[in-house]
Amino acid sequence: MSLLDVRGLRKAYGALKVTDDLNLSVEKGELHAIIGPNGAGKSTLIAQLSGQAGSDAGSVRFDGAEMMGQPMHARVRAGMSRSFQITSILPGFTVLENVAAAVQARRGSSFRFFAPVAGERALNDTAMEALARVGIAERAAMRAAVSAMAKSGNWNWPSRWPPRRNSCSWTSPLPAPAGRRRIAWSRSCAASRARSRWC
Amino acid sequence: MTRLTPTRAWAATILFAAFAILPMITQALGDSYLIVIATRILAYAIAALALDLILGYGGMVSFGHAAYLGIGAYAVAILGRAGITDLGAHMLAAIAVAAVFALITGAISLRTRGIYFIMITLAFAQMGYFFFVSLSAYGGDDGVTLNARSTVFGQPLLENNTALYYTALALLIGLYLLAVAITRSRFGRVLTGARENPLRMQAIGFSPFRYQLTAYVISGCMASIAGVMLANQASYVSPSYMDWHRSGELVVMVVFGGIGNLLGAVAGATIALLLEEWLALLTRHWPILFGLILVLVVLYSRDGLSGFFRSDRS
Numbered sequence: 001m002s003l004l005d006v007r008g009l010r011k012a013y014g015a016l017k018v019t020d021d022l023n024l025s026v027e028k029g030e031l032h033a034i035i036g037p038n039g040a041g042k043s044t045l046i047a048q049l050s051g052q053a054g055s056d057a058g059s060v061r062f063d064g065a066e067m068m069g070q071p072m073h074a075r076v077r078a079g080m081s082r083s084f085q086i087t088s089i090l091p092g093f094t095v096l097e098n099v100a101a102a103v104q105a106r107r108g109s110s111f112r113f114f115a116p117v118a119g120e121r122a123l124n125d126t127a128m129e130a131l132a133r134v135g136i137a138e139r140a141a142m143r144a145a146v147s148a149m150a151k152s153g154n155w156n157w158p159s160r161w162p163p164r165r166n167s168c169s170w171t172s173p174l175p176a177p178a179g180r181r182r183i184a185w186s187r188s189c190a191a192s193r194a195r196s197r198w199c
Numbered sequence: 200m201t202r203l204t205p206t207r208a209w210a211a212t213i214l215f216a217a218f219a220i221l222p223m224i225t226q227a228l229g230d231s232y233l234i235v236i237a238t239r240i241l242a243y244a245i246a247a248l249a250l251d252l253i254l255g256y257g258g259m260v261s262f263g264h265a266a267y268l269g270i271g272a273y274a275v276a277i278l279g280r281a282g283i284t285d286l287g288a289h290m291l292a293a294i295a296v297a298a299v300f301a302l303i304t305g306a307i308s309l310r311t312r313g314i315y316f317i318m319i320t321l322a323f324a325q326m327g328y329f330f331f332v333s334l335s336a337y338g339g340d341d342g343v344t345l346n347a348r349s350t351v352f353g354q355p356l357l358e359n360n361t362a363l364y365y366t367a368l369a370l371l372i373g374l375y376l377l378a379v380a381i382t383r384s385r386f387g388r389v390l391t392g393a394r395e396n397p398l399r400m401q402a403i404g405f406s407p408f409r410y411q412l413t414a415y416v417i418s419g420c421m422a423s424i425a426g427v428m429l430a431n432q433a434s435y436v437s438p439s440y441m442d443w444h445r446s447g448e449l450v451v452m453v454v455f456g457g458i459g460n461l462l463g464a465v466a467g468a469t470i471a472l473l474l475e476e477w478l479a480l481l482t483r484h485w486p487i488l489f490g491l492i493l494v495l496v497v498l499y500s501r502d503g504l505s506g507f508f509r510s511d512r513s
Contacts, residue, residue, distance in 0.1 A: 084402070089396065101400075102403040109385075110385045111413070113381050114380050117385045117387070
């Protein structure tokens with residue numbers, strides 16, 4: 001069974017059919033690029049797959065589970081993640097907090113009201129490890145908005161998920177509790193990253 | 200995210216210590232009116248603190264927080280008439296009703312953003328206002344005078360203005376520490392993150408709605424405690440507590456003190472009410488002067504008054 005299985009996906013804005021009966025299946029370990037001219041509907045497709053945008057019809061199965069109708073955050077927790085074309089960060093947070101927030105999403109409940117989160121070693125250590133891996137550990141305490149790298153698209157990737165085994169840009173290599181793989185899509189993927197086992 | 204810097208801890212200590220010794224000063228001066236104003240200030244400081252939690256940290260501009268003042272105040276009036284006079288019972292009832300009201304109205308309001316959120320919270324508060332206006336058993340528009348203040352352990356301790364003042368101060372300090380803890384917790388991080396960039400938070404696996412709604416409920420409950428204190432201070436309850444002017448005043452206090460600065464909210468409430476008292480002595484048209492000062496503060500410091508005491512802005 002494919003890791004990602006898309007059947008009959010549709011979306012129209014009025015009379016304009018942006019996604020017209022799209023079928024797609026992706027096996028584990030595969031890396032794909034979706035290309036097309038401006039307005040072809042690449043971003044819309046990514047938005048539909050990630051749950052950011054609704055779909056008119058079709059099914060999106062990820063790792064055997066139906067994702068259609070699930071909100072974005074639920075799909076993320078199931079293991080589907082996306083990156084953004086335009087850098088998307090939490091500008092008021094420090095670089096470390098940006099990554100630690102992502103670690104926090106995976107570890108334990110966030111309905112904890114009393115213990116200071118800044119003192120959670122487990123979150124910070126994993127986040128620091130991720131920052132060190134991408135070579136920006138020295139910026140950990142800097143506010144993300146002022147970090148010069150915030151201007152570059154590259155900044156995005158450590159904050160997406162703390163990569164553990166490699167630094168593939170578009171997927172999260174962090175093994176999910178259920179042992180699932182994350183897969184994400186992008187308009188492009190650099191050839192240098194194609195070697196990754198986890199993409 | 201909030202960092203409890205040594206400076207901020209000191210500022211909090213100094214501010215609360217000043218509140219703590221105030222009754223001794225007023226006693227020395229023989230001015231009994233000042234303690235009444237100060238109690239009102241403390242009650243509004245609680246409400247401003249509650250509002251700042253969602254406005255400053257959650258990015259939710261509620262223009263209907265006076266509703267919770269009204270809920271707290273009417274809890275005292277209604278239970279008091281029913282013969283239940285205990286302060287604890289009044290606060291529990293206020294918190295319970297406020298929680299339900301916040302849960303329902305918040306769940307609806309949070310489906311909107313920006314100006315629509317402001318308008319819908321205002322609309323819900325006005326519904327509460329008109330509900331109590333039409334509640335003729337409790338005086339309708341005119342409100343109702345309390346027979347007595349809340350009791351503690353069956354004793355009418357709060358009839359003493361100083362005792363009421365210290366009760367309000369203890370509640371304010373407790374709620375301030377609670378609010379600080381919340382903003383620094385895991386929950387606070389998600390709440391602040393959802394203000395910074397809700398899409399990003401979803402992309403890393405959080406549903407902002409749940410956290411925002413929880414914060415909204417916590418804030419409503421805190422504000423209802425302020426209502427309990429206000430009713431006791433004035434020994435009088437009327438729908439005017441829920442008036443939209445009042446909601447606006449709370450927003451002004453938060454802006455005054457610096458949005459997203461919990462201690463600033465306390466200071467903002469203090470300064471706004473003191474200014475009101477003082478300017479009213481100068482002229483009948485004091486709101487003009489008050490407005491002018493507010494404009495100047497907002498123009499020259501985006502962080503409100505607390506911004507003037509800060510040099511480390513990046």
